[in-house]
Amino acid sequence: MRVAFSIFILFLLSFSAVAQNTRYRPYFTFGFGGTSYRGDLTNCYESWGGTFNAGIVLNKKKRMNGYLHLMIGGVRGENPTYVYKNDPSATPNQYFKTALFSVGYELRINIIKKDFFNLYLSPGIGILRYNPKDQYNESYADQFSTRAKNETYSNVSVILPIKIGSSYFLESGYGIGIDAGFLNPMTDHIDNISQWGNRSKKDNLLQINLMLYVPLKKRELDNKLKAKG
Numbered sequence: 001m002r003v004a005f006s007i008f009i010l011f012l013l014s015f016s017a018v019a020q021n022t023r024y025r026p027y028f029t030f031g032f033g034g035t036s037y038r039g040d041l042t043n044c045y046e047s048w049g050g051t052f053n054a055g056i057v058l059n060k061k062k063r064m065n066g067y068l069h070l071m072i073g074g075v076r077g078e079n080p081t082y083v084y085k086n087d088p089s090a091t092p093n094q095y096f097k098t099a100l101f102s103v104g105y106e107l108r109i110n111i112i113k114k115d116f117f118n119l120y121l122s123p124g125i126g127i128l129r130y131n132p133k134d135q136y137n138e139s140y141a142d143q144f145s146t147r148a149k150n151e152t153y154s155n156v157s158v159i160l161p162i163k164i165g166s167s168y169f170l171e172s173g174y175g176i177g178i179d180a181g182f183l184n185p186m187t188d189h190i191d192n193i194s195q196w197g198n199r200s201k202k203d204n205l206l207q208i209n210l211m212l213y214v215p216l217k218k219r220e221l222d223n224k225l226k227a228k229g
Contacts, residue, residue, distance in 0.1 A: 025217040029069070029177070030054040033209035035100065039190060040092075040197040041077035045206045049074040051100075053209050056216075062113060067106040067122065074099045075205065077191055084196040092196040093146045096132040100205075102159060102183070103127055116170075118177075122163040128185055131155045132192040140192040148195035157187035167213060175213035182206055 031053055036045035055069025076097035084090040104126020112119040132140045140146055141155065165179025183205040188194040190203035 025173075025215055026059055027057040027175070027213045028054075028216055029057060029211045029213055031177075031209055031211035033073075033207060035073045035075050035183075036206045037075040037077050037190060037203065038206070039077060039188075039203035040193040040199050041079040041082055041094065041096065041191050047076055047078075049076065049100075051207065051209065053211065057108070057213070063110055065108045065110070067108050067124070069104060069106065071100065071102045071207075075190070085198050087196070090148070090196045091145050092193050093132075093134065093140060093143075093191075095135055096140065096191045097135075098130045098132045098190065101129045104159065104161065106161065106163070108165075116168060118167045120165055122161070122165060122179065122181070124161045124163075126159045126161065128157050128159045128183065129155060130157070130185075130190055132190065146192055151195050153187065153189040153194070157185045157189075159186065160184045161207075163207075165209075167211075169213065173215035177211040177213060178209065179211070180206075180208040 033051045033053060034048040035051045036048045038045050051071060051073030053069060053071045055067055058066040058068070074097065076095075078095040080094055082092065082094045084092055104124050106122045106124030108120040108122045110118060110120050134140060134143070161181060161183045163179045163181025165177060165181075167175050167177030169175035185203065185205060188197065188202040190205070
């Protein structure tokens with residue numbers, strides 16, 4: 001899988017070499033979206049929580065640009081009939097909710113980059129803070145009966161997000177954008193369930209974001225745009 005992903009990245013880099021030039025300046029971004037959870041308490045991404053996002057796009061290169069960002073949001077999950085199959089006497093939680101906060105860095109690899117439109121792939125790395133709670137807003141961290149004996153975890157995890165997105169810019173320099181992808185947290189405790197989990201895979205989070213781009217520097221028109229004037 002890693003070899004295939006590396007080949008795919010190299011393909012995108014070679015393809016982006018023919019992309020058109022665009023405005024080279026940083027942008028402040030902010031917007032809203034949604035985050036959905038998949039784990040032991042659900043078989044698909046179905047319950048969505050609201051998300052706020054903000055960041056800075058270091059838009060200096062044609063092929064690749066950095067993106068520093070933060071995210072605030074939350075998710076929840078519930079399965080009233082959940083039972084650990086290997087030990088029906090176990091007492092895992094059947095509901096959870098958690099606030100989410102993350103900061104991270106993504107590398108936007110431009111597939112298409114023209115004067116007013118971008119299409120990009122965005123792998124990254126970040127830190128996610130979470131704290132699963134019950135329906136009474138009590139943290140599961142100290143509710144040891146909901147986990148296997150001696151099972152503990154940190155409420156901070158590394159995430160390795162991978163997203164695809166696009167943006168469209170007006171003549172004024174302002175723009176709108178959308179991206180979507182998986183956060184890929186390196187923990188199986190988003191829902192407080194791991195050793196008593198029936199899934200072999202870690203919990204995951206799917207995210208969709210809408211963003212507004214605000215230019216931080218005055219636009220420098222290229223020759224092509226000057227000719228239009």
